[in-house]
Amino acid sequence: MSKSLAGAAAALMVIMGCASAVGISGEPDRTARLAEFRRPTEIPFPESNPYSQAKAELGRSLFFDPMLSRDQTRTCATCHVPSMDWTDDKPRAVRNDDAPMAVRTPTLLDIAWIERSLGWDGRFRDLEAVAFVPISAKANMDMPDTLLVERLNATPSYVEAFRQAFPDAADEARPVTRLRIEQALATFERLIVSGPAPFDAWVAGDSAAVSAGAKRGFDLFTGKANCSACHSGAIFTDGSFHDIGTASGDDHGRGRFFPNSTALRYAFKTPTLRNVARRPPYMHDGSAKDLAAVIDVYDRGGIERASRSRDIRPLGLSKQEKADLIAFLETLTDAGADGPAHQPITAEPPRP
Ligand code: HEC
Numbered sequence: 001m002s003k004s005l006a007g008a009a010a011a012l013m014v015i016m017g018c019a020s021a022v023g024i025s026g027e028p029d030r031t032a033r034l035a036e037f038r039r040p041t042e043i044p045f046p047e048s049n050p051y052s053q054a055k056a057e058l059g060r061s062l063f064f065d066p067m068l069s070r071d072q073t074r075t076c077a078t079c080h081v082p083s084m085d086w087t088d089d090k091p092r093a094v095r096n097d098d099a100p101m102a103v104r105t106p107t108l109l110d111i112a113w114i115e116r117s118l119g120w121d122g123r124f125r126d127l128e129a130v131a132f133v134p135i136s137a138k139a140n141m142d143m144p145d146t147l148l149v150e151r152l153n154a155t156p157s158y159v160e161a162f163r164q165a166f167p168d169a170a171d172e173a174r175p176v177t178r179l180r181i182e183q184a185l186a187t188f189e190r191l192i193v194s195g196p197a198p199f200d201a202w203v204a205g206d207s208a209a210v211s212a213g214a215k216r217g218f219d220l221f222t223g224k225a226n227c228s229a230c231h232s233g234a235i236f237t238d239g240s241f242h243d244i245g246t247a248s249g250d251d252h253g254r255g256r257f258f259p260n261s262t263a264l265r266y267a268f269k270t271p272t273l274r275n276v277a278r279r280p281p282y283m284h285d286g287s288a289k290d291l292a293a294v295i296d297v298y299d300r301g302g303i304e305r306a307s308r309s310r311d312i313r314p315l316g317l318s319k320q321e322k323a324d325l326i327a328f329l330e331t332l333t334d335a336g337a338d339g340p341a342h343q344p345i346t347a348e349p350p351r352p
């Protein structure tokens with residue numbers, strides 16, 4: 001008897017616990033949840049490649065320079081277009097023979113915080129390690145590293161810029177090396193930061209910054225719809241890999257490197273949701289044409305299979321709830337072209 005009473009009391013507490021977690025008014029509990037999305041105030045630069053103005057400026061020149069491609073037709077910005085939130089609008093990236101690549105160009109926004117899991121399948125160790133993949137890929141910029149180093153060492157303005165950017169190279173006749181190209185590009189890329197969005201103003205305490213629908217959308221995002229299980233923190237990614245039930249065909253994503261892992265089969269990197277409303281199409285293969293299509297995938301719970309994340313299941317969202325989720329995602333959009341990579345580069349590491 002006393003045992004079942006205790007059981008009933010425990011059950012009651014669980015129910016009450018739930019009720020207070022959801023929040024009667026929603027507001028006090030929202031404050032705590034909102035705080036988890038507060039924007040960082042400093043861009044992280046690794047000790048092995050610290051910030052300097054000269055290096056960032058050099059990185060910017062390299063990023064936009066067609067000299068990085070063999071026939072001088074492509075730059076990093078051919079696909080990572082600054083005015084398109086550092087991606088493009090193609091379902092899949094375009095090779096130099098116009099055929100589509102296997103995956104879509106990911107945005108470079110807030111890449112400094114996504115360091116550990118670069119590439120849709122996490123194949124890159126860090127930002128420095130990415131650069132020569134597009135540069136030397138035959139189907140892309142098609143520029144072997146030795147040729148590029150030679151080309152830049154034969155260009156007086158670059159010789160001077162590398163000497164400035166790398167003090168230990170100040171007296172070298174041929175200061176351009178593969179490592180220094182990687183370091184300069186990565187330093188510039190870390191400045192690619194999204195600007196403040198209405199959502200950030202709400203996090204900072206301005207409750208008029210977003211609509212009532214967007215607030216309900218945030219409650220769904222962090223509650224019933226469970227989106228923040230993976231899209232967590234200020235950059236809206238856990239930096240991890242999940243099968244959300246999108247991929248089909250023979251692209252196993254992260255599973256490529258772990259053929260014995262069921263959970264990693266069809267697992268792709270959780271993308272940031274910063275400025276997401278402005279950069280369709282979506283998913284690693286561009287398979288969702290707009291946000292409504294993305295929400296429908298989650299509402300259906302994607303493809304049911306052994307590898308699908310346990311955080312994904314059919315949601316049974318109403319029309320109103322779907323609209324609220326989209327209204328929330330739209331509050332993550334900044335004013336456009338206002339992050340540090342768009343500003344004049346300064347001696348001080350810029351603020352995000
Ligand atoms: C043909 C278009 C194209 C060009 C040109 C290109 N990229 Fe990319 N970039 C991509 C695609 C596609 C991926 C995803 C590759 C993957 O996941 O396997 C990618 C991934 C990346 C990533 C990882 C982003 C993330 O979120 O994981 C970085 C960083 C990057 N590129 C930087 C560069 C730099 C620097 C250059 C110039 C040297 C460059 N890219 C040139 C298409 C391009």
Ligand code: HEC
Pocket residue numbers: 221225226227228229230231241242243244246247268269270271272273276281282283284285291294295298309311312325
């Ligand atoms: C289990 C982890 C997980 C959960 C839960 C989750 N996502 Fe995702 N999300 C991902 C992954 C992984 C991708 C990339 C999948 C792919 O490319 O095939 C993604 C992609 C997206 C994209 C496309 C972004 C782009 O740049 O292509 C949007 C938008 C999105 N999710 C929103 C949401 C919303 C809204 C919810 C809640 C209804 C949600 N996600 C729940 C992991 C998750």
